[in-house]
Amino acid sequence: MLLNPLTFHAPKTVEEAIELYSTLGEVRLLAGGTFLLNSLKLLKKRGIKTPQHVISLRKISVLQGVKVTGDTLTIGAMTVINDLFSSPHLTDNFAILRTVCRNISTNPIRNMATVGGNLTSRYTWTEMGAPLIALEAVMHFCGTNHTTESITVEDFFKNFAKTEKILTHITIRRDPAAALAYQRVKKLSDVDVPLLAVCIRTHFNDGCFTRTRASINCTTSFAKRDLVLEEFLNGKKTANGIAQEALAHLDTSIYDTRSDDYKKSMFRISIKKAIEDLTRRGQT
Numbered sequence: 001m002l003l004n005p006l007t008f009h010a011p012k013t014v015e016e017a018i019e020l021y022s023t024l025g026e027v028r029l030l031a032g033g034t035f036l037l038n039s040l041k042l043l044k045k046r047g048i049k050t051p052q053h054v055i056s057l058r059k060i061s062v063l064q065g066v067k068v069t070g071d072t073l074t075i076g077a078m079t080v081i082n083d084l085f086s087s088p089h090l091t092d093n094f095a096i097l098r099t100v101c102r103n104i105s106t107n108p109i110r111n112m113a114t115v116g117g118n119l120t121s122r123y124t125w126t127e128m129g130a131p132l133i134a135l136e137a138v139m140h141f142c143g144t145n146h147t148t149e150s151i152t153v154e155d156f157f158k159n160f161a162k163t164e165k166i167l168t169h170i171t172i173r174r175d176p177a178a179a180l181a182y183q184r185v186k187k188l189s190d191v192d193v194p195l196l197a198v199c200i201r202t203h204f205n206d207g208c209f210t211r212t213r214a215s216i217n218c219t220t221s222f223a224k225r226d227l228v229l230e231e232f233l234n235g236k237k238t239a240n241g242i243a244q245e246a247l248a249h250l251d252t253s254i255y256d257t258r259s260d261d262y263k264k265s266m267f268r269i270s271i272k273k274a275i276e277d278l279t280r281r282g283q284t
Helices: 014-023 036-045 081-085 092-102 115-120 129-134 153-158 227-233 242-246 261-283
Strands: 007-009 027-030 053-056 066-069 072-076 138-142 148-152 166-173 179-186 194-205 208-217
Touching: 014 027, 014 053, 014 166, 027 036, 072 115, 081 092, 081 115, 092 129, 092 179, 115 166, 129 153, 129 179, 129 194, 129 208, 138 153, 148 153, 179 261, 194 261, 208 227, 208 261, 227 242, 242 261
Parallel strands: 007 053, 027 053
Antiparallel strands: 066 072, 072 166, 138 148, 138 166, 179 194, 194 208
């Protein structure tokens, strides 16, 4: 299906993109295009008005790439998923991102889809939210008049992923002592869209869970932390039965968003597996 007529812009600098974004009416930003193009086709099919302007960020080189400065990992918003996956900088707590990237759709999609597009698309089921909340990642934006804003991924999703600014990069602090576990279940066997995702980060102190962050993506709403589970785990010994016991200490409002016994069961299986994984590491 052809798109409705539009004007395509391909700025080469952030400054040029900001100028276009702040002056054009009825405009959408184009990152990798895997979400936006399908969205525009769907809007046309439904007879809904589509934007007159699309601004591609593809040619802005400063928005691409992965680097480490001191103890901070910086991911450009226009970094494609496969480039993040293959980055040599994904060590220590950053290594969990390689597992996440590998789970995203197909190889052709991973060569197009960007980290920034995954975060800002406003689809509740995208992959990056839960692990980046667990990693305490920060998103950095540039707005009109070149004002900048930094906000944690957690707070960004609390605000329903709304922004009128351009995401430039994401930063994560290195934490060699952190242990992370990630579990993900896909929705359909032939369509690789996640049904749910669980990412738990913790530290071990004398064989006990400490500073735990349990980030959950139920896919019917944006990823968020399960504070009830975190409170239960913190201070608990890494005993073999702790994973099963933890299932009685969940914020059920996160998991019971649909009256679907299969989904509720898969959440509990995934959480149990993640905690068992962490428990084994805490006991070594």
